[in-house]
Amino acid sequence: MLNQKFKCGLEAALAVLSGKWKPLVLFHLAHEVHRYGELKRAIGSVSDKVLIQQLKELQQDGVVERTDYGEIPPRVEYALTCFGDSLARALAPLCQWGERHTEQIENIVHNREKPQSARQ
Structure with missing residues (x-):
């Protein structure tokens, strides 16, 4: 998509965060x-x-930097860029919300996993 125009900031953030594991990598x-x-x-x-694919995408998007020390055995480290750090800080309130509501969310997930007939 050339010249992508987002309808809101959340849509723009999700363009970078899309992928099940990316928020956890940032965390x-x-x-x-x-x-x-x-x-x-x-x-x-x-x-x-x-994980390798998601790390590559985060690198391409300028969120994560990969440092290869060129050693044997291989030593590679991953860190957030300034851009990635700002995104991780934006996710912090979401982490706090999840911590406050963990029990309720566990119940929601448990109920989702029940067969349809057992939910009624």
Whole structure:
């Protein structure tokens, strides 16, 4: 899409955040620089293929920087750029909201996972 015009700021933010794991990558990198394995362990059940793809997209978008130290064994670190840090700070209130409502959200997710007949 050339000359993309967004209808609102949320649409623009979601263009960068699209992807299930990107907000979690931002969350973890907002606290410290991570090597790939550390980041994967911190996030949890993401596959290597998906995490690598999402990290590449975040790099292309200028949110994450990748530093390859050219060592053997390989040492690569991921960190937020200034742009990425500003996005991570914008997500902080959403994290706080999630923490305040964790129990209610767990119930919502649990109810979603029930078979349709058991919900009624």
